[in-house]
Structure formats: structure tokens, C-alpha cells
Amino acid sequence: MSQCKAYRASILHSVADPSEVGAEASYEYFEDGLLVVENGTVIDLGSAESLLSSLSPEVEVVHYADALITPGFVDTHIHYPQVGIIGSYGSQLLDWLETYTFPCEGEFADSQHASEQADLFLREMLRNGTTTALVFGTVHKQSMDAFFEQASKLNLRVIGGKVLMDRNAPDYLLDTAESGYADSKELIERWHGKGRLSYAVTPRFAPTSSAEQLELAGKLLKEFPGLYMHTHLSENRQEIEWVKELFPERGGYLDVYDHHGLIGERSVFAHCVHLRDDECQRLGDTGSAVAFCPTSNLFLGSGLLDLARLEEHGVRVGLGTDIGAGTSFSQLQSLNEAYKILQLQGQKLDPFKGLYLATLGGAKSLYLDYKIGNLKPGKEADFVVLDYNATPLVGDRLKRAQSLEEKLFALMILGDDRAVKETFSAGASVHQR
Ligand code: GUN
Numbered sequence: 001m002s003q004c005k006a007y008r009a010s011i012l013h014s015v016a017d018p019s020e021v022g023a024e025a026s027y028e029y030f031e032d033g034l035l036v037v038e039n040g041t042v043i044d045l046g047s048a049e050s051l052l053s054s055l056s057p058e059v060e061v062v063h064y065a066d067a068l069i070t071p072g073f074v075d076t077h078i079h080y081p082q083v084g085i086i087g088s089y090g091s092q093l094l095d096w097l098e099t100y101t102f103p104c105e106g107e108f109a110d111s112q113h114a115s116e117q118a119d120l121f122l123r124e125m126l127r128n129g130t131t132t133a134l135v136f137g138t139v140h141k142q143s144m145d146a147f148f149e150q151a152s153k154l155n156l157r158v159i160g161g162k163v164l165m166d167r168n169a170p171d172y173l174l175d176t177a178e179s180g181y182a183d184s185k186e187l188i189e190r191w192h193g194k195g196r197l198s199y200a201v202t203p204r205f206a207p208t209s210s211a212e213q214l215e216l217a218g219k220l221l222k223e224f225p226g227l228y229m230h231t232h233l234s235e236n237r238q239e240i241e242w243v244k245e246l247f248p249e250r251g252g253y254l255d256v257y258d259h260h261g262l263i264g265e266r267s268v269f270a271h272c273v274h275l276r277d278d279e280c281q282r283l284g285d286t287g288s289a290v291a292f293c294p295t296s297n298l299f300l301g302s303g304l305l306d307l308a309r310l311e312e313h314g315v316r317v318g319l320g321t322d323i324g325a326g327t328s329f330s331q332l333q334s335l336n337e338a339y340k341i342l343q344l345q346g347q348k349l350d351p352f353k354g355l356y357l358a359t360l361g362g363a364k365s366l367y368l369d370y371k372i373g374n375l376k377p378g379k380e381a382d383f384v385v386l387d388y389n390a391t392p393l394v395g396d397r398l399k400r401a402q403s404l405e406e407k408l409f410a411l412m413i414l415g416d417d418r419a420v421k422e423t424f425s426a427g428a429s430v431h432q433r
């Protein structure tokens with residue numbers, strides 16, 4: 001039996017990149033809008049006035065007052081096993097990994113623990129309105145079985161992978177080049193392309209993989225079509241120096257990945273705060289993407305991402321929370337910090353660009369914009385209902401706003417999980433506040 005339902009509220013979505021077409025042409029907005037969903041797919045979108053008259057009387061219409069429907073948020077870089085170390089004090093990347101991250105990830109050898117954490121993680125993601133994410137597991141293959149198991153129960157469009165790391169970390173977290181390859185292959189065969197799930201080959205970062213391991217990661221990408229590649233790049237100055245020492249024969253950090261066939265479409269590099277111009281160009285030329293992780297880059301003192309420069313080089317950029325170095329699951333909060341990072345460099349982040357980065361831009365970075373990222377008919381119905389009265393403060397501030405732009409900007413600065421009234425994945429309600 002076909003399942004059709006309609007949602008009435010203000011509705012806003014991106015249709016293009018504001019940096020390319022200007023803010024005004026980058027979005028569609030229906031003050032009193034209607035989103036019609038059938039069997040998990042958007043079948044119509046427009047003003048309530050124009051659509052209600054032709055809607056079959058059997059179709060239930062859910063009306064949200066004082067609310068804004070937007071596409072679900074896309075998180076292009078996050079670690080599900082790091083929920084337990086958010087807000088760990090006092091260090092920068094390499095010290096933070098050793099002191100907090102590795103011990104926490106060690107616990108995921110236990111499948112039961114992994115299942116519980118995956119459940120907590122996914123619920124938190126949905127509470128914050130994120131419906132798609134590109135996710136790191138741990139080195140343990142059972143961490144990704146647990147993750148994919150939980151994500152498939154919720155029918156979420158997510159991408160993830162077991163971490164590859166065969167050196168420069170505690171023994172309890174190491175695989176080998178061969179076991180990492182074999183475990184990844186097993187997971188790919190089990191999960192890649194199953195329902196809405198995809199697999200990402202996930203070398204942690206160049207310092208924790210041998211050249212042999214990176215070579216085998218490249219081999220996997222050649223063997224299975226449609227895989228992602230997900231790693232970290234040029235986040236921290238000490239890290240970059242270390243990569244130079246470990247790979248003196250390579251022309252820099254990006255070249256380590258390039259040499260092993262790890263860059264191209266569906267390759268996503270988190271951070272990229274300290275890239276050289278030629279590295280930006282190479283990312284742009286190859287259709288690779290960068291995950292901009294504002295809360296993490298500030299929290300670990302990593303640096304300020306130069307968005308304008310990446311865009312000049314034609315690089316696809318999405319937004320990542322990078323939990324647990326990042327401090328919030330909320331992409332509204334990522335945008336709040338992104339705005340300040342760009343301010344410090346004399347750049348602006350207008351709210352429509354913010355919306356774009358958190359939705360359609362993220363989807364484009366992941367080459368998923370033909371399925372998600374906005375609410376055009378034919379897209380999968382992943383959307384959120386944002387509450388204009390999320391808190392008394394938000395309610396007061398939004399009442400004073402004179403324009404959509406001002407409302408959206410205030411939401412992006414003040415909003416967080418409390419602003420998310422309901423989250424839908426493929427047309428099904430998966431979180432109600
Ligand atoms: N570089 C290598 N591993 C990590 C990690 O877990 N988090 C961050 N932010 N950077 C990394």
C-alpha cells in the first residue's frame with residue numbers, strides 16, 4: 001500500500017551554491033509551504049495554497065506552526081567511537097590522540113559496548129537533525145558491524161568504515177596491512193550498497209599507516225566501485241612535520257595519499273587547515289572533498305580553514321562536526337563557529353551559504369546530491385522541522401527578525417539540538433523532541 005503524507009510549515013532549501021549563483025538564486029522558500037512525501041520520497045514541494053487544492057483528501061496533512069522545514073543536515077566528518085571523550089581538556093592533536101582518543105577507542109573491541117555507543121551516537125545525531133554522516137569507526141571490524149547494524153534499523157543514509165592503522169599507536173589498536181585489507185573487504189561485502197549504507201576505506205591518517213597499508217587501501221578502491229575514501233589531512237603543524245619525517249620521499253602530505261591512489265571523487269579529507277596552493281589545486285582537479293570542521297579546529301587549536309581559497313581552487317567543501325575533537329553534534333553550532341573562523345580572516349558566511357554547506361554542499365561533497373541535500377521531488381525525504389520557539393531567547397530573537405535571512409542567521413548562531421523539533425529519514429519520523 002502506498003504511503004503518502006504531507007507536511008505544512010515554512011519550507012526552505014538550497015538549490016545551488018551561493019558562491020556560484022549569489023545568495024538570492026541559491027534557495028527556494030515557501031512561507032506557507034507543503035512538502036508531500038510518498039514511500040520515503042519527496043513527490044511534491046510548493047506553496048500550501050497551490051498544492052492543497054490538488055491533494056487527495058485521503059492524504060494526512062501534518063501542520064507545524066512557527067516552524068521551518070529544511071533538508072536534514074549532512075555531517076561530512078565524524079567519529080562515532082569518540083562520543084565519550086568530547087570536551088577532554090588541555091591538548092592539541094597528537095597529545096589528544098594519545099591521552100584520550102586511543103584508550104577510548106580501545107574499548108570497542110567489545111561488540112556489546114560498540115552497539116551501545118552506536119545507538120547513543122545515532123540518536124544524538126538525529127536529535128541534532130543530522131540525517132547523513134560520513135563516519136569513522138575504530139580499528140575493530142566489529143565496531144563497524146555494530147554501527148551499520150544500528151544505522152540500518154533506522155534506515156539512515158550513512159557511510160562509514162573500519163579504521164586502518166598499522167603503526168605509531170598502542171598495540172591494542174593496531175591491525176596489519178594484510179588484516180586491515182581483509183577486514184575491510186569483509187565489511188564491504190557485508191554492508192556496502194546494502195539499503196542506504198555505503199562503505200568508506202578509512203586510513204586514520206598518514207602517520208598511523210605504513211606505505212604497504214596505504215597501497216592496499218588504494219587496491220580496495222580499485223576493486224570495488226562506488227567506495228569512499230575517508231581520512232585526515234593537514235590538521236596540525238606538528239602532524240605535518242611528522243608526515244614529512246615519515247615519508248621523506250613524497251612531495252608533501254597530500255602526495256602521500258596521492259601516490260597510493262587515494263584521491264579523487266568520493267575521497268574526503270578532514271580539516272585541510274594548512275594546505276599549500278598546489279595541494280588545494282590537486283584536490284580541486286581530482287574532485288576530492290574537504291570536510292570543514294570548525295568546532296574541532298578551534299577546540300584543538302589546529303587553525304583557521306581558508307574557505308575562499310579552497311573555493312578558488314574548485315574544491316568541494318562540506319561541513320563536519322568531528323566529534324569527539326569537535327564539541328557539538330549540531331551543524332547549527334558548526335556554522336556558528338564557521339562564521340567566526342571566517343570573520344577572523346576577513347571572510348563572510350552568509351546564512352544561505354551556511355544552509356548550503358550544512359545540506360546540499362555536504363551532499364555534493366559526498367556525490368549524493370542526486371539523492372539527498374534538498375527537497376526537490378524525487379529526492380529521499382530526509383528533513384528536519386526547526387522550532388522558531390526552541391527556547392525563550394530564540395523565540396524572542398526570531399520575532400524581532402525582519403527577514404528570512406536574519407531569522408536564518410539567528411538560528412545558525414543561537415540554535416542547537418533544542419531547535420530540532422522532529423527529524424525524518426526517508427519519510428519516517430526518527431526523532432521527536
Ligand atoms: N587525526 C588522526 N586521528 C584523528 C582523530 O581521531 N581526530 C582528529 N581530529 N584528527 C585525527
Ligand code: ZN
Pocket residue numbers: 077078079232270322
Ligand atoms: Zn576526525
